[in-house]
Amino acid sequence: MIDYGTAPAVNEVEVCIFGPGYGEAIAVHLGNRRWLLVDSCMDPYSREPAAWTYLNSLGLADSEVLAIIASHWHDDHVRGISLISEKFPKADFFLPSVFNNKEALEFLCAYNGKTAPGQGLGAQQLHDVLVRLRDSKRKPHFTTQRTSVIDDTSAGYRVAAWALSPTPGACEKALAHLASYVPVPNGVMPINHAPELSPNYEAIALHVNVGGEIILLGADLEEHPEIGWSAITADEWCLSRGKSAVYKVAHHGSETACIPDIWKQLLADSPISCLTPFNKGRKKLPAQSDINRIYSYTSRAYISSNKSKSPALGREVVKELNGICRNISRANSGFGAIRLRKTIGTDQEWRVELFGHANTL
Amino acid sequence: MGFETDIVERASFGVSDTLSGVFDFGVFQPKVTSDFAQKWALTDAVENSLPVSQEKPLLVDRAKPKDVKQLRPEGVGTVLQVLEGRVVSVSYEEQTMEAHLTPKIGQVEDHVAEIDLGWVNQQDKDLIQPGAVFYITVSKIITKAGNVQSLNELRFRRRPVWSRRQVETIKAEAESFWNSFNSI
Numbered sequence: 001m002i003d004y005g006t007a008p009a010v011n012e013v014e015v016c017i018f019g020p021g022y023g024e025a026i027a028v029h030l031g032n033r034r035w036l037l038v039d040s041c042m043d044p045y046s047r048e049p050a051a052w053t054y055l056n057s058l059g060l061a062d063s064e065v066l067a068i069i070a071s072h073w074h075d076d077h078v079r080g081i082s083l084i085s086e087k088f089p090k091a092d093f094f095l096p097s098v099f100n101n102k103e104a105l106e107f108l109c110a111y112n113g114k115t116a117p118g119q120g121l122g123a124q125q126l127h128d129v130l131v132r133l134r135d136s137k138r139k140p141h142f143t144t145q146r147t148s149v150i151d152d153t154s155a156g157y158r159v160a161a162w163a164l165s166p167t168p169g170a171c172e173k174a175l176a177h178l179a180s181y182v183p184v185p186n187g188v189m190p191i192n193h194a195p196e197l198s199p200n201y202e203a204i205a206l207h208v209n210v211g212g213e214i215i216l217l218g219a220d221l222e223e224h225p226e227i228g229w230s231a232i233t234a235d236e237w238c239l240s241r242g243k244s245a246v247y248k249v250a251h252h253g254s255e256t257a258c259i260p261d262i263w264k265q266l267l268a269d270s271p272i273s274c275l276t277p278f279n280k281g282r283k284k285l286p287a288q289s290d291i292n293r294i295y296s297y298t299s300r301a302y303i304s305s306n307k308s309k310s311p312a313l314g315r316e317v318v319k320e321l322n323g324i325c326r327n328i329s330r331a332n333s334g335f336g337a338i339r340l341r342k343t344i345g346t347d348q349e350w351r352v353e354l355f356g357h358a359n360t361l
Numbered sequence: 362m363g364f365e366t367d368i369v370e371r372a373s374f375g376v377s378d379t380l381s382g383v384f385d386f387g388v389f390q391p392k393v394t395s396d397f398a399q400k401w402a403l404t405d406a407v408e409n410s411l412p413v414s415q416e417k418p419l420l421v422d423r424a425k426p427k428d429v430k431q432l433r434p435e436g437v438g439t440v441l442q443v444l445e446g447r448v449v450s451v452s453y454e455e456q457t458m459e460a461h462l463t464p465k466i467g468q469v470e471d472h473v474a475e476i477d478l479g480w481v482n483q484q485d486k487d488l489i490q491p492g493a494v495f496y497i498t499v500s501k502i503i504t505k506a507g508n509v510q511s512l513n514e515l516r517f518r519r520r521p522v523w524s525r526r527q528v529e530t531i532k533a534e535a536e537s538f539w540n541s542f543n544s545i
Contacts, residue, residue: 022471044470100542105535115527134541142542183523183531190520193447195491280449280461280473311472313464317442320499320513325474331461332470 001045002337002355007033007058013210014341015246018043018050019276019304019358021333023076026217026248027051030159030210031344033060036150037091038069038206038217040081040125044335049080052087054337065091067149067161070129071219072096072203073108075122076278082128093129093140094149094163096202098171100142103179105130110183111194123194143204144168146237150208157211157344164205164238165219170227174202199256201227207241211344214242216266218250222257233261243268246340246350249275249301253286253294263297272350273301274338275361280331291361301361302354305336333357438502438512442466446495446515449473458489462497476515485517494518 008014014029023041030036037051046053055061065088070078073095085093098104113124133140141147145168149161166174177197183189203219223229229250232238245268251257253275263271273294278285286294286303294301311318311328321328336358342350354360442464449459456478463471481489488495500512 102535102539105538106531109531109534109538110523130538130542134538137541139542183528185523185525185528187522189523190488191523192490192520193492193494280459312470313442313472316501317499320441320511321474321497323511324480324497324513324515325460325476326457328462328472328474330470331473 001053001057002043002335004054004057004337004339004355005353007060008341009343011344012341013213013215013344014339015215015248015274016051016054016337016339017248017274017276017304018054018335018337020044020050020335021277021279021305021309022331023050023079024276024304025050025080027054028208028210028215030066030150030152030155031157032155033063034155034159035060035063035065036067036069036161036208037065037084037088039071039077039219040079040084041076042079044332049084049087050335050337052080052084061087066152067092067094069094069143069149069204069206070096070126071206071217072200073099073122073126074200074220075125076280077220078122078125080125082125082132085129085132089132089136092149093133094143094147094204095126095129095140096166096171096174096204097142097144097147098166098174098178098202099126099140101175103182104175106182107178107194110181115191144171145231145235149206155211159210161206161208162241164207164232164235164241165221165228166202166204167227167231169231170201170224173227198222199224199228200251205229205232205250207238207244209242213246213342213344214244214268215246215248216244216271217248218257218262219248220251220257222251222254223259229257229259229262233259233265239265245271247271247273247298249273249294251285252276252278253290254278254283255290255293258290258293267297270298270300272340272352273298273361274304274340275301276304277306277333279329279333286361294361300352302338302352303336303359303361304338305332305334305357306359309333438500440466441499441501442469443499444472444497446476446497448489448491448493448495450491451478451489453478460495480515481517482515485519488517488519494520 008029010032016027018025024039025041026038028036040049043050043053068091070081108123108127111123112127143163145165147163152159181194199222200220201224203221205219205221206217208215247267309330312330334357336356338358339353340350444462444464446460446462449461451458457475460476461473495517498514502510502512
């Protein structure tokens with residue numbers, strides 16, 4: 001178990017980014033023991049959602065969570081989010097507005113894990129949250145660009161969180177994708193796992209302002225001239241939110257989620273940049289070229305865990321598998337967390353702390 | 362035109378302590394005949410011990426898997442590991458697929474790997490797509506002569522198709538969400 005030390009002070013803003021190599025979760029302290037949770041991954045030590053383990057370890061299990069956001073439905077971003085939603089039942093739940101469509105809801109219902117266990121893990125998590133909300137007669141918040149997630153001044157300073165994405169066009173495109181996987185009883189379509197569709201234009205990128213301390217959480221949003229990052233950097237409303245000094249780098253640092261205007265228009269000079277790796281798929285992220293590119297924009301960059309680790313299947317099994325497989329590696333490369341803290345409304349620098357396998361990028 | 366399948370050889374295995382039950386691997390040679398296809402029951406404790414859908418998988422005729430050794434009936438085998446794979450992506454240029462592998466024996470974490478498409482049976486090639494599920498079984502056989510042989514197999518799960526009832530259930534639940542979340 002990781003020792004996270006002490007809880008943030010009531011007048012401190014904090015961003016804590018958790019990542020096990022395949023997965024991502026973020027906890028934002030908004031001051032006064034109030035939190036915003038974005039996405040979810042599992043802590044391999046506690047085998048519980050990382051954000052829950054974190055809050056619990058700091059004695060903050062009874063904190064007020066104002067909002068829980070599922071930035072998109074891919075399972076590396078929502079593992080354990082249904083449990084998080086259960087632990088904090090009063091929190092408002094936000095998910096991309098593409099799911100406010102019958103076909104998208106059918107998609108979640110189809111891949112809810114009941115037809116075959118282990119199927120569509122991400123969809124299953126969101127489905128379970130929706131079941132709980134429906135049964136408790138509450139509604140989720142279907143989120144699109146300019147949706148207000150939080151807007152509160154009760155602490156004497158403004159706390160605001162706004163969705164910068166997805167655009168309506170992105171939702172249409174995502175809906176078409178999801179609808180193509182909705183089952184039809186034509187005697188042909190096999191029951192399979194729902195594939196994770198890419199590129200990702202429907203993720204919720206979030207702008208958070210805590211008493212003037214601004215954070216940009218890029219989720220897995222990728223670039224597209226009309227519905228991706230360019231739709232944000234060309235939007236006056238988005239630009240008017242203010243530049244961020246802290247950036248959770250979009251899509252694990254990949255080049256498909258990076259345009260110069262993100263760094264020029266949305267971020268302050270040399271922002272503190274944090275990311276989680278993605279060790280699944282043909283191309284592991286971030287690649288060296290991604291790292292070089294990030295360092296061309298900032299001198300302060302951190303990653304939650306290392307690159308892929310050697311396999312842990314036993315020597316004999318690995319020897320046999322090497323005849324079938326190449327590049328076998330663990331999906332999770334070691335769990336870590338990057339924590340940034342700053343006293344709200346001061347000129348202090350952000351303090352960076354690294355836990356577990358987190359490291360300088 | 363149909364297929365007639367003859368079971369050439371069957372082998373029974375003892376199993377390791379970690380996997381209960383006895384399972385058979387059928388090894389057969391398909392012959393193209395004018396007779397109607399003859400289905401055969403495939404009993405497989407590997408499949409039976411794993412989470413399955415309510416509907417039984419379709420029974421299919423299979424060609425001899427590549428690199429599967431001919432086994433003596435008295436051979437004793439041990440399954441070292443069974444991995445449930447999920448295809449993440451496919452590259453037909455490179456003839457490989459990227460897969461997420463979940464070990465089923467023991468508390469072992471998930472892995473990722475690239476797999477050569479040549480390991481996939483010809484008759485399973487149509488199943489290769491992102492999201493498709495397959496199993497890799499890694500086994501060792503001790504033959505009558507005392508030799509240890511490897512027996513590794515990759516087999517795609519030929520999933521049942523969505524039934525009308527399942528689709529109706531999905532639509533009904535989606536409708537309940539829609540009504541609940543869009544009510545005034």
